[in-house]
Amino acid sequence: xxxxLLFLLIVVFSAEAEIPACPTGTISFxxxxxxxxxxxxxxxxxxxxxxxxxxxxxxxxxINVPQEWWAEIQLTVxxxxxxxxxxxxxxxxxxxxxEGIQYASQDSFYFISPGGSIQLSTTSTKTQLGFSIQxxxxxxxxxxLINLNISDTVPKCLDLSNTVPYVIxxxxxxxxxVIPTLDNKYQHLLRGILIFDGLTWNSTCLGTAKQLWKSKxxxxxxxxxxxxxxxxxxxxxxxxxxxxxxxxxxRNIKHFEGIRSDSEDKVFSFDATKGPSAIITYxxxxxxxETLRSFGGDGTLDVYAGGITQSKKNLIATYSxxxxxxxxxxxxxxxxxxxxxxxDKYSKATFSLVRDTSFSLTKTTGRTGFISxxxxxxxxxxxxxxxxxxxxxxxxATFSLNIHSIDFTPGTILVLTGSNGKSNVYDEKFDISHLPxxxxxxxxxxxxxxxxxxxxxxxxxxxxxxxxxxxxxxSFSCLFLSLSFLILAIFN
Numbered sequence: 001x002x003x004x005l006l007f008l009l010i011v012v013f014s015a016e017a018e019i020p021a022c023p024t025g026t027i028s029f030x031x032x033x034x035x036x037x038x039x040x041x042x043x044x045x046x047x048x049x050x051x052x053x054x055x056x057x058x059x060x061x062x063i064n065v066p067q068e069w070w071a072e073i074q075l076t077v078x079x080x081x082x083x084x085x086x087x088x089x090x091x092x093x094x095x096x097x098x099e100g101i102q103y104a105s106q107d108s109f110y111f112i113s114p115g116g117s118i119q120l121s122t123t124s125t126k127t128q129l130g131f132s133i134q135x136x137x138x139x140x141x142x143x144x145l146i147n148l149n150i151s152d153t154v155p156k157c158l159d160l161s162n163t164v165p166y167v168i169x170x171x172x173x174x175x176x177x178v179i180p181t182l183d184n185k186y187q188h189l190l191r192g193i194l195i196f197d198g199l200t201w202n203s204t205c206l207g208t209a210k211q212l213w214k215s216k217x218x219x220x221x222x223x224x225x226x227x228x229x230x231x232x233x234x235x236x237x238x239x240x241x242x243x244x245x246x247x248x249x250x251r252n253i254k255h256f257e258g259i260r261s262d263s264e265d266k267v268f269s270f271d272a273t274k275g276p277s278a279i280i281t282y283x284x285x286x287x288x289x290e291t292l293r294s295f296g297g298d299g300t301l302d303v304y305a306g307g308i309t310q311s312k313k314n315l316i317a318t319y320s321x322x323x324x325x326x327x328x329x330x331x332x333x334x335x336x337x338x339x340x341x342x343x344d345k346y347s348k349a350t351f352s353l354v355r356d357t358s359f360s361l362t363k364t365t366g367r368t369g370f371i372s373x374x375x376x377x378x379x380x381x382x383x384x385x386x387x388x389x390x391x392x393x394x395x396x397a398t399f400s401l402n403i404h405s406i407d408f409t410p411g412t413i414l415v416l417t418g419s420n421g422k423s424n425v426y427d428e429k430f431d432i433s434h435l436p437x438x439x440x441x442x443x444x445x446x447x448x449x450x451x452x453x454x455x456x457x458x459x460x461x462x463x464x465x466x467x468x469x470x471x472x473x474x475s476f477s478c479l480f481l482s483l484s485f486l487i488l489a490i491f492n
Contacts, residue, residue, distance in 0.1 A: 019053055026060045027041075029062065031071075035136070038134045041061065045076075047106060051129070053120065053129055060119050061117055070110060070111065070112045071135050072192075073108070074106045075101065075109055077103060079102065079126060079128075080127075081126070084125055087100035088120065088127040092119060093111050093117075094111075094112070094116060110192045110232075136231075153304075153306040153309055155280070157242060157282075159239075164230075166228045168227075168244050169225050170246040170248075173246070174246070175220050178240065178241070178242055179258035180213050182262060186240065189240065192231040193210075193228065195219060195228055217256050252276055254274045254275035254276060261290050269350045270350075278339060278341070280336060286374045291330065296321070297347070300320060302318050308340060326366050332372075333384070339353075360388040362469050365395075371465045372462065373455075374462075376464055380459055381462075385451065388451075390447065391448065396445055397470060399467060400443050401466070402441055405461070405463065406453075406465075408430075409432070409455055412460060413431050413452075414429070414430040414431070415430075415451070416436075418446035419446055420447050425445065
């Protein structure tokens with residue numbers, strides 16, 4: 001027992017002996033002669049098992065960065081009580097607000113010239129702290145270029161596979177948003193993306209992508225150009241995107257936020273106190289659907305396939321929130337979707353989005369909606385759409401379709417199927433040699449409607465179809481019309 005106690009005391013005193021004194025209140029760090037060497041603090045820290053600092057220990061760790069250099073700090077912080085809400089470590093740099101750290105596991109921070117600091121004040125938090133520093137020199141400035149046009153229907157974006165700087169140039173001014181990853185372990189990389197207001201990294205630094213994300217709005221250049229610099233090696237693990245648009249298209253938006261499309265139902269709340277609000281969602285898979293499931297309140301909701309445009313070329317739906325509930329649920333395809341809420345200064349609204357197949361659910365007859373391909377309203381893209389719409393549970397319904405726009409390039413196929421249980425009552429395949437009726441009503445009586453459209457990799461203008469789900473009790477003429485289409489198809 002005495003031997004074990006003696007061993008414990010030796011460990012405790014040894015751990016405390018590892019902690020350097022901070023007699024002046026500041027310890028400074030400068031680049032070593034060999035900048036390939038990684039510096040560690042305390043010296044015993046190697047990236048794992050950060051040492052425990054004494055209570056009431058205070059020190060400011062000043063990390064100096066020369067011109068044309070930057071420093072990457074990997075920080076580890078842990079409190080003995082993980083539910084302790086006190087902040088014992090604060091990171092300070094020259095390009096943005098301070099950041100209090102309660103927990104970090106080799107999280108990356110980035111300081112540009114002249115540097116930044118890590119402030120430690122343990123009080124009674126039982127703080128473990130350790131960090132590494134490596135100074136790196138900027139590579140010669142040789143940026144890639146991205147041009148933005150007012151006529152763009154799809155925003156331009158950058159992911160984290162980039163290591164070279166980018167200069168983004170707009171016709172008017174450049175707007176940028178960030179769409180963060182859902183994986184918390186990669187969000188620290190947002191600190192290593194610097195955004196500059198101008199043509200080079202010598203321009204004013206607007207801040208980091210993390211600060212942009214936290215601002216929940218767009219940042220805008222004062223001139224046409226904006227520069228983005230990545231301070232870390234390429235990462236293919238993160239789904240972070242920087243999204244760029246010409247400010248002429250987004251200038252009226254007062255609150256603008258980037259959201260990653262998710263399989264969890266998300267509810268968004270907006271008000272029009274200061275003007276229109278918007279969110280832009282992103283999904284790397286352009287054949288994945290996002291469903292607008294419900295909304296409430298008052299005001300107007302515009303939905304764009306892609307980004308906001310002044311021309312409204314890609315405006316795919318407009319909803320009066322107080323009266324259009326029978327138009328839901330509604331699915332949207334494509335990588336980018338933008339939802340813009342507007343109204344008077346008293347207007348407020350909530351709406352829910354989810355990445356799932358709830359579009360197929362019909363609660364009651366009278367439902368209306370549309371089916372559009374994944375790049376409808378956008379130029380230069382292959383097109384795809386797939387949809388299933390069920391009648392209300394236990395009922396037959398009349399599905400009324402009107403094809404407003406369809407492009408049959410060679411190889412493009414549209415298939416419409418109406419089924420009752422396992423039997424098909426309508427099954428029609430259309431292509432360039434067998435065209436469907438345009439701007440005419442097709443009515444199918446069944447308990448399920450299926451639609452499939454595919455340009456099979458060929459660029460075309462896509463598909464847009466309106467539909468209604470109606471009660472079958474009004475007339476049997478719908479069934480007769482459905483059979484008539486089948487008979488015509490057989491004899492044609």
